[in-house]
Amino acid sequence: xxxxxxxxxxxxxxxxxxxxxxxxxxxxxxxxxxxxxxxxxxxxxxxxxxxxxxxxxxxxxxxxxxxxxxxxxxxxxxxxxxxxxxxxxxxxxxxxxxxxxxxxxxxxxxxxxxxxxxxxxxxxxxxxxxxxxxxxxxxxxxxxxxxxxxxxxxxxxxxxxxxxxxxxxxxxxxxxxxxxxxxxxxxxxxxxxxxxxxxxxxxxxxxxxxxxxxxxxxxxxxxxxxxxxxxxxxxxxxxxxxxxxxxxxxxxxxxxxxxxxxxxxxxxxxxxxxxxxxxxxxxxxxxxxxxxxxxxxxxxxxxxxxxxxxxxxxxxxxxxxxxxxxxxxxxxxxxxxxxxxxxxxxxxxxxxxxxxxxxxxxxxxxxx
Amino acid sequence: xxxxxxxxxxxxxxxxxxxxxxxxxxxxxxxxxxxxxxxxxxxxxxxxxxxxxxxxxxxxxxxxxxxxxxxxxxxxxxxxxxxxxxxxxxxxxxxxxxxxxxxxxxxxxxxxxxxxxxxxxxxxxxxxxxxxxxxxxxxxxxxxxxxxxxxxxxxxxxxxxxxxxxxxxxxxxxxxxxxxxxxxxxxxxxxxxxxxxxxxxxxxxxxxxxxxxxxxxxxxxxxxxxxxxxxxxxxxxxxxxxxxxxxxxxxxxxxxxxxxxxxxxxxxxxxxxxxxxxxxxxxxxxxxxxxxxxxxxxxxxxxxxxxxxxxxxxxxxxxxxxxxxxxxxxxxxxxxxxxxxxxxxxxxxxxxxxxxxxxxxxxxxxxx
Numbered sequence: 001x002x003x004x005x006x007x008x009x010x011x012x013x014x015x016x017x018x019x020x021x022x023x024x025x026x027x028x029x030x031x032x033x034x035x036x037x038x039x040x041x042x043x044x045x046x047x048x049x050x051x052x053x054x055x056x057x058x059x060x061x062x063x064x065x066x067x068x069x070x071x072x073x074x075x076x077x078x079x080x081x082x083x084x085x086x087x088x089x090x091x092x093x094x095x096x097x098x099x100x101x102x103x104x105x106x107x108x109x110x111x112x113x114x115x116x117x118x119x120x121x122x123x124x125x126x127x128x129x130x131x132x133x134x135x136x137x138x139x140x141x142x143x144x145x146x147x148x149x150x151x152x153x154x155x156x157x158x159x160x161x162x163x164x165x166x167x168x169x170x171x172x173x174x175x176x177x178x179x180x181x182x183x184x185x186x187x188x189x190x191x192x193x194x195x196x197x198x199x200x201x202x203x204x205x206x207x208x209x210x211x212x213x214x215x216x217x218x219x220x221x222x223x224x225x226x227x228x229x230x231x232x233x234x235x236x237x238x239x240x241x242x243x244x245x246x247x248x249x250x251x252x253x254x255x256x257x258x259x260x261x262x263x264x265x266x267x268x269x270x271x272x273x274x275x276x277x278x279x280x281x282x283x284x285x286x287x288x289x290x291x292x293x294x295x296x297x298x299x300x301x302x303x304x305x306x307x308x309x310x311x312x313x314x315x316x317x318x319x320x321x322x323x324x325x326x327x328x329x330x331x332x333x334x335x336x337x338x339x340x341x342x343x344x345x346x347x348x349x350x351x352x353x354x355x356x357x358x359x360x361x362x363x364x365x366x367x368x
Numbered sequence: 369x370x371x372x373x374x375x376x377x378x379x380x381x382x383x384x385x386x387x388x389x390x391x392x393x394x395x396x397x398x399x400x401x402x403x404x405x406x407x408x409x410x411x412x413x414x415x416x417x418x419x420x421x422x423x424x425x426x427x428x429x430x431x432x433x434x435x436x437x438x439x440x441x442x443x444x445x446x447x448x449x450x451x452x453x454x455x456x457x458x459x460x461x462x463x464x465x466x467x468x469x470x471x472x473x474x475x476x477x478x479x480x481x482x483x484x485x486x487x488x489x490x491x492x493x494x495x496x497x498x499x500x501x502x503x504x505x506x507x508x509x510x511x512x513x514x515x516x517x518x519x520x521x522x523x524x525x526x527x528x529x530x531x532x533x534x535x536x537x538x539x540x541x542x543x544x545x546x547x548x549x550x551x552x553x554x555x556x557x558x559x560x561x562x563x564x565x566x567x568x569x570x571x572x573x574x575x576x577x578x579x580x581x582x583x584x585x586x587x588x589x590x591x592x593x594x595x596x597x598x599x600x601x602x603x604x605x606x607x608x609x610x611x612x613x614x615x616x617x618x619x620x621x622x623x624x625x626x627x628x629x630x631x632x633x634x635x636x637x638x639x640x641x642x643x644x645x646x647x648x649x650x651x652x653x654x655x656x657x658x659x660x661x662x663x664x665x666x667x668x669x670x671x672x673x674x675x676x677x678x679x680x681x682x683x684x685x686x687x688x689x690x691x692x693x694x695x696x697x698x699x700x701x702x703x704x705x706x707x708x709x710x711x712x713x714x715x716x717x718x719x720x721x722x723x724x725x726x727x728x729x730x731x732x733x734x735x736x
């Protein structure tokens with residue numbers, strides 16, 4: 001009976017053309033063809049998507065090695081299972097069976113995956129920079145990635161990594177990075193996790209700019225500082241903010257910033273004063289929020305000159321606090337919502353690690 | 369006793385120079401010199417600011433005619449008072465006495481005020497486009513404006529307007545508009561309330577652009593459509609979205625949009641498809657969110673081409689939904705947080721009302 005049903009499905013899904021070649025089903029750019037519930041939704045907000053592993057013509061089939069579960073999600077799963085990794089395994093299987101994707105129902109978040117390209121849809125195979133066998137990391141969230149798990153092999157609880165036997169689908173609009181051969185997977189992943197940040201800085205910052213990086217000692221802050229320093233040149237200035245002397249000294253030692261300020265991001269006037277001092281009394285052209293805490297919008301806005309730009313990478317940013325805050329102080333600044341994706345962001349980020357020995361050293365030590 | 373104290377305060381606060389002229393106390397740009405609690409805070413988030421009406425050298429003293437209480441705040445006040453306007457009066461007095469500003473403790477919001485310039489601080493009087501006697505509307509929120517109410521004369525409950533005998537202070541960084549003589553106060557106020565929107569559109573939109581306005585039939589949507597139409601010229605296109613045929617017909621009659629689409633903003637794929645149809649199969653250069661409802665981030669992002677811009681005016685925008693949403697579909701778009709202030713925004717907005725008879729007619733009918 002099962003076989004019969006499978007055959008029927010195949011007849012519906014795959015047809016052949018005049019020459020007998022197999023013709024794949026046509027998929028939509030954003031993967032809405034796989035959304036089961038609710039209809040009309042995009043795959044990410046959807047409650048259930050199809051994880052049938054038969055390929056549409058614009059999809060990429062991946063033989064998955066590892067899932068890198070989002071940190072918030074993994075913490076929640078461990079807590080719910082009271083640390084019992086067998087229970088975590090069962091829960092992951094349960095979620096994927098229910099939703100067709102690994103999206104934690106409590107946190108809503110997903111993660112990334114690493115695997116090998118197994119098949120490429122006929123419509124996209126000729127104009128894509130990938131071939132069967134390439135190892136890639138997906139840079140779209142697992143929360144929208146069709147996933148089918150045969151078996152969970154191992155959970156590495158320290159680095160939120162789940163080794164599986166399974167397959168996944170990448171949509172035509174999905175983004176990915178080929179894993180480089182000149183660095184460890186763990187190092188590449190740590191960097192790719194914040195790939196949007198340095199790539200956006202590269203686009204945003206120009207020669208001669210003054211740039212203030214808030215939270216410069218963190219993972220994305222270090223990358224942004226290092227990239228900003230490359231972009232501003234000798235006539236520009238990169239000012240990095242740290243929250244205490246210890247971290248300030250660490251930041252000075254990196255050489256990524258021209259000036260380091262120790263100031264309290266919860267006190268916008270303190271940040272303004274220190275930034276002015278560091279920048280010869282002038283407001284800066286650009287500020288970049290790499291902090292992971294809320295209520296720092298005004299600290300990002302106040303030090304920027306009229307006509308300047310505030311870039312918010314932090315997911316803890318409040319839209320209304322930024323909008324009303326800038327209006328409240330009459331600041332004519334352009335405020336940008338950090339976009340984790342921009343063209344060539346993975347390449348730009350991995351290249352930065354290759355160019356800066358110091359950055360690579362720090363990432364190897366702290367994050368890989 | 370009271371008199372003695374007053375005299376002492378005066379001695380501390382006002383000194384005279386060599387020639388016997390009165391020298392004012394020096395204020396800070398953002399008004400932090402008036403923050404009482406908590407120290408180091410800016411006036412808006414502060415719990416209490418000084419509403420002592422003695423002027424610092426960079427402040428403007430206003431003899432207030434009306435407060436225009438923010439709609440969310442006024443609704444809350446009326447509900448709490450169960451519709452008893454005497455109780456609302458008392459509550460307003462109580463709030464201002466406690467906080468030194470009219471900031472609703474429940475909603476956190478304020479409003480605007482109209483009044484006459486009574487005095488201008490010595491430091492700014494020579495380089496400001498204002499003179500004593502000018503009638504102005506403040507365009508910074510009442511939630512950060514030092515206010516002193518002698519008496520509430522009348523509450524006009526229908527338009528959230530409170531007539532008072534009182535004074536207020538505008539900081540050096542505060543923004544304002546001179547009330548025009550060629551239109552009613554109510555009309556000018558209705559327009560100034562959304563002054564940021566058309567002014568930002570003027571800055572953002574270029575000749576030949578394709579622009580999608582979501583929520584084009586609302587107050588800011590109409591203004592943005594009208595301005596966008598001026599900016600794109602004959603080779604550009606303005607596409608206005610309406611939620612039903614009725615509103616679509618109304619929008620068509622305005623002539624502000626080249627194309628009108630009827631589509632559901634809660635369904636991003638529907639919006640994308642209709643926008644593509646209207647724009648000859650191409651994604652648009654710019655989308656502008658003038659909606660007042662949440663969960664429409666993807667409807668704003670999907671129709672925009674790579675390299676394009678999404679402008680979020682709506683205060684119901686979620687930062688994380690926008691950031692993760694764009695990444696999820698691999699969209700390389702610049703997403704901007706709507707800033708209620710930009711240079712000359714009041715002038716630009718009032719001029720738009722003067723230039724477009726149709727817009728002025730609609731505003732007079734619907735909002736004034």
